[in-house]
Amino acid sequence: MLLKTRGIAQNVNESLIGRVTRNDKNLDSNTFLLTEQPFENLPNGDYIGVLTTQKTNNFLSEKAFVYNIPSLDHLSEGDLIAVGTTGNINTLYRINSHYNTLLTTERCNSNCLMCSQPPRDRDDIDHYYNILKKLIPLIPKDCPEINLSGGEPTLMGELFFNMIEQIQHDLPDTEIHVLTNGRTFAWNSMAERLGEINCNRLMLGIPLYADYYQIHDYIVQANNAFYQTVAGLHNLARYNQRIEIRVVLHKQSIPRLVKLAKYIYKNLPFVEHITFMGLEYIGYTPFNIDKLWIDPYDYNDELEESVEFLAGQGMNVSIYNSQLCVLPESLWKYSRKSISDWKNSYLPECEQCSKLIDCGGLFTWNLKKHSNYIKAFSNID
Numbered sequence: 609m610l611l612k613t614r615g616i617a618q619n620v621n622e623s624l625i626g627r628v629t630r631n632d633k634n635l636d637s638n639t640f641l642l643t644e645q646p647f648e649n650l651p652n653g654d655y656i657g658v659l660t661t662q663k664t665n666n667f668l669s670e671k672a673f674v675y676n677i678p679s680l681d682h683l684s685e686g687d688l689i690a691v692g693t694t695g696n697i698n699t700l701y702r703i704n705s706h707y708n709t710l711l712t713t714e715r716c717n718s719n720c721l722m723c724s725q726p727p728r729d730r731d732d733i734d735h736y737y738n739i740l741k742k743l744i745p746l747i748p749k750d751c752p753e754i755n756l757s758g759g760e761p762t763l764m765g766e767l768f769f770n771m772i773e774q775i776q777h778d779l780p781d782t783e784i785h786v787l788t789n790g791r792t793f794a795w796n797s798m799a800e801r802l803g804e805i806n807c808n809r810l811m812l813g814i815p816l817y818a819d820y821y822q823i824h825d826y827i828v829q830a831n832n833a834f835y836q837t838v839a840g841l842h843n844l845a846r847y848n849q850r851i852e853i854r855v856v857l858h859k860q861s862i863p864r865l866v867k868l869a870k871y872i873y874k875n876l877p878f879v880e881h882i883t884f885m886g887l888e889y890i891g892y893t894p895f896n897i898d899k900l901w902i903d904p905y906d907y908n909d910e911l912e913e914s915v916e917f918l919a920g921q922g923m924n925v926s927i928y929n930s931q932l933c934v935l936p937e938s939l940w941k942y943s944r945k946s947i948s949d950w951k952n953s954y955l956p957e958c959e960q961c962s963k964l965i966d967c968g969g970l971f972t973w974n975l976k977k978h979s980n981y982i983k984a985f986s987n988i989d
């Protein structure tokens with residue numbers, strides 16, 4: 609799915625955020641007009657500017673203008689975009705998707721072996737915050753859920769809390785899901801500050817990869833990470849924050865997976881959700897594949913024991929990024945169709961599968977690296 613495109617910019621002197629429309633009647637001060645109309649016929653009025661695939665630049669207006677764009681077909685009426693000074697057009701919010709994620713920073717204080725979006729050490733926090741500050745009020749009020757990711761969002765410091773407060777105010781019915789490594793919450797003041805916001809629609813997704821510090825620290829490539837994450841989890845619980853534990857399944861995490869499940873039950877009984885997640889073949893993973901790859905079929909015993917143990921204790925457990933034909937049937941009830949629509953794919957084998965509708969399929973990038981046990985179910989299975 610196309611989320612970025614580019615044209616030639618005119619009168620764009622800063623990042624502009626707005627809603628796209630092809631309908632002159634929907635124009636207002638927050639909209640871009642997508643059009644192929646002759647420029648002399650363009651409507652007057654207070655709108656941000658014009659985006660077009662036309663190749664000419666005889667556009668006589670002070671408005672922002674991006675021309676020579678290869679295609680605008682990927683944009684739906686009401687999508688929210690950012691237009692940069694170089695003519696780049698990034699889709700920030702898709703109106704027809706339930707999977708909208710807002711990037712907060714590309715900085716991170718960990719450097720996980722399997723990071724799907726490797727961090728970049730550049731000072732981008734003000735840049736992304738200023739984009740989000742303009743974007744959030746434009747998101748439809750009936751948006752069911754918004755995801756915040758990075759990098760590590762809490763490295764925004766006070767701006768992180770400002771952003772949560774803004775979402776809480778501007779989107780009063782929207783669930784907020786933040787992906788964070790939780791380490792900064794080892795500082796009580798951070799957890800306390802989040803508690804003060806008192807947002808019960810906020811869920812923090814925090815990874816924990818082992819019950820033993822050396823393994824967790826190795827996986828996230830950061831000393832003291834296990835200690836900080838666990839301290840952070842307890843601080844967050846003290847301030848009544850909702851927490852989801854996220855465990856990525858690979859060669860480093862599988863050997864102690866059952867022990868980790870027992871650790872979570874004994875030490876983190878306050879968490880609301882535990883999710884076991886298949887490995888994504890993107891970011892650092894292809895470079896570390898020898899350290900990480902284990903065929904998901906080959907860890908079914910460990911996964912089944914861990915999931916059944918936690919579920920048996922009354923905890924809420926899910927499995928993400930898995931395929932029904934690879935999982936034992938006893939685990940199907942925990943398997944969720946978790947992969948965002950724009951990165952979800954199926955193999956040619958899946959076309960003839962009778963469970964296609966129920967199966968979450970694969971990340972598009974996992975078409976290159978997946979279990980050897982993927983096999984279509986027939987109608988009599």
Ligand code: SF4
Pocket residue numbers: 931932933934954955957958961962963964967968969982983984985
């Ligand atoms: S064959 Fe494809 S659709 Fe069927 S269960 Fe396996 S991965 Fe899912």
